[in-house]
Amino acid sequence: MDDDLDAAKLAIHAALGDIGFERDFTRRAKCLYTGVLDKAGLAVPVSIEVTDFDFLEYPEIRIAPQYVLPDRKLPHILGIEQSVCYYARGTVVLDRYNPAGTVLQCLKKCEEVIRDAVRGRLNDDFADEFGSFWSSVNSLADLPGEADGVGSVKYIRLGPGKEPVPVLAKDESWLWSRDPANGGKGQGEPAFIVRTNAALSINPNAKWPPGNVTELDRWLTWNDPTLGGKMQVALAKGGGDVGVLAVKASNGLFLCRAVVPVPYRTKEILENRRGNMAKNLTRIGSKISVERISSAPVDSSYVFGRNLHGSSNLADKRILLIGCGTIGGFLAQQLAQCGAGAGKGELTLVDPDSLYPANLGRHLLGAPYLYDNKARACAEFIGSQLPPLNIRAVPDYVERVGIFSDRHDIVIDATGEEALSIALNHRAVRERPASPPIMFVWLEGNGAVAKSLLTGQPTHACLKCLKPKLAAAARHRTLKSEESIVIERNAACGDGAYVPFPVSRSVGAAAMACDHVLDWVNGVHGDRLRSRTFDNAKAYIVPDSSPKPSTDCPACGKSHA
Ligand SMILES: [Zn+2]
The missing domain is CATH 3.40.50.720 (NAD(P)-binding Rossmann-like Domain)
Structure with missing residues (x-):
């Protein structure tokens, strides 16, 4: 086994050396190299680290911090570490018996992704991988295909001793009925379900993620002008304290949960005479923070x-x-x-x-x-x-x-x-x-x-x-x-x-x-x-x-x- 590992490391070392990459000896324990991709074009300095010589985990490729990326969000480039998502997890089988070829293959693919992203060619890819940008908080949605309008999010224990999971539905849900203590009438939080034919995506030229109602509004409008103001409508429909906006887009269902801070829960703001509550909430939008929640369907036609x-x-x-x-x-x-x-x-x-x-x-x-x-x-x-x-x-x-x-x-x-x-x-x-x-x-x-x-x-x-x-x-x-x-x-x-x-x-x-x-x-x-x-x-x-x-x-x- 150790002989195999040493042979793999030597092969990778030789292959990366051939294309001008150098081992980072400051972190000796790691199989970490630095070099330049797209030398004749963008000349992007990167590091590549092989952590798994079976290649179940793909080599980690990061753009060096000193490289100045365009001042907008770039698809496939994640987080402050500028890690590049060049293959979606599980989409390719990398050859553990050809470690040198595998590492070169990854760098080549990564080079294409960086080139396309920097030149703005892959902005549509944000929509494909939008779910991974949206949230790591999970919820379940029990909605028939055409459902929209008013609904509820209830916090349901799916089994004894389990943590509650948010479950969105309209009037009733098979999962709500599994937990009468939390799924009964009047429980949970008001939700408002809206539909759009658009695929939600990241606006590369705006702040991400939207942190409050004002920013959310701007982002929703950028995706589809008819979505503007819908978070405020969701809050108003639920009485103003807390509300969930569920956006059914062509690339999934995405939830935004807003809670109006206690000091703003005044009669002046939460009064809904002539439908002016939504307007009041828009005015204080920057004070209302927004939580993003991912969602997966559990309705019977889907299952x-x-x-x-x-x-x-x-x-x-x-x-x-x-x-x-x-x-x-x-x-x-x-x-x-x-x-x-x-x-x-x-x-x-x-x-x-x-x-x-x-x-x-x-x-x-x-x-x-x-x-x-x-x-x-x-x-x-x-x-x-x-x-x-x-x-x-x-x-x-x-x-x-x-x-x-x-x-x-x-x-x-x-x-x-x-x-x-x-x-x-x-x-x-x-x-x-x-x-x-x-x-x-x-x-x-x-x-x-x-x-x-x-x-x-x-x-x-x-x-x-x-x-x-x-x-x-x-x-x-x-x-x-x-x-x-x-x-x-x-x-x-x-x-x-x-x-x-x-x-x-x-x-x-x-x-x-x-x-x-x-x-x-x-x-x-x-x-x-x-x-x-x-x-x-x-x-x-x-x-x-x-x-x-x-x-x-x-x-x-x-x-x-
Ligand atoms: Zn017979």
Whole structure:
């Protein structure tokens, strides 16, 4: 390791020496060099320090303090240390096996950034990285897309013992309701939400950051003239003492919080007759300091849509999930994270069983839910993690639940119990075309392979078509040997018979089924029978397909005879 490090340092030393950089020996412990960038043009003296020879942290490049920068804000040049942001963190993978080349690459990129910034070419980049200039104080925003006007910021504890976090919303918020002590009616601070099509940015020729209402006003007007005076309006709407202005711009949501100092909270100033309070506040604007707060969205359309690249999520669908065991528990969570139960939708979880210690090693839930019904516990746990979802728990046997009398858009059987699945399949086939499509998901051969099958179309196989004779081999054989399945009974631990496989296999099966459901909701009629092989010693890799019905299927065969 040390040899590697020494070799890297020597290579960097040689490469930097070649371009005229010198080691700063006054700080011997550091790998710090000084030199000049853009020699033929701006001749900018810089220092470069390599702190991480894996290059997870990019080398720190700073413009020397003696260099006189133009008297305006420059994009990508941060703080009094004049540190240059030449690559946004995490955007490039630097080559730790070529330290000399990597350091030269960074200097070259840095040279371009400085040249463009000094010549004023990159002012638009302020808008892109504006969030990092704005504030390091975080808040959450639970706002529907088109929300504007009056709202509130409430200070919510997201969990026991946690520090309160500001949460902006209009009339109600799922996060407000999580903390009744701080999220109730009349709590928090008044907010005023305004929208602009502009991207907020830094005025390179004005003081940054705006520290009081007067400076803020000037800066807001520079961004978009219609934003002028809005901080005062926000204060006036809230009665004058304190107010939050939330600006929804094309590059994010930015909050400004102003508190009128106590000596100015006089009747003369805070009187709102004929709407003159805003004018009074403008007059004393330089006395009212402004705090800047960053904001991230937590509304359900953002949470449930962000990761799906524009395709549909599961909101507004009525989904029935049978079985909340090792596959069903993880699947319930994944479906919920894709929006199942959001909007007008409903996610119904059915399971008669309770969570036992034997389940802990491969179930979504842990010790706090021991001896609770799995359907109820999954609904409670998942509901507590996400924006509001309509999750209904049915702690009963599915045979007693009218699954075909209620209208569901899709039924998912994740019980992995073959007899139950065959019975469900039989009923669904018999009640066609009224019955909803059923997706079956299960594991075979001690979790060697996961399978899912979407049924419902008479032109395609039902579950029973895959294995018309119970004792015979399946039509689409995946397991190399049916005899290799191990069933364990761990009497000393009080376990009944069970099929051992690690949690990874259940999560894999759940993930495959979740993808299958997302394809279904997006009308992607890909392969109806899918398999994922986890253990190549026990199972073949079988291509996905859409098998036709089997003529000797006892469930659906007669109609095709
Ligand atoms: Zn069939």
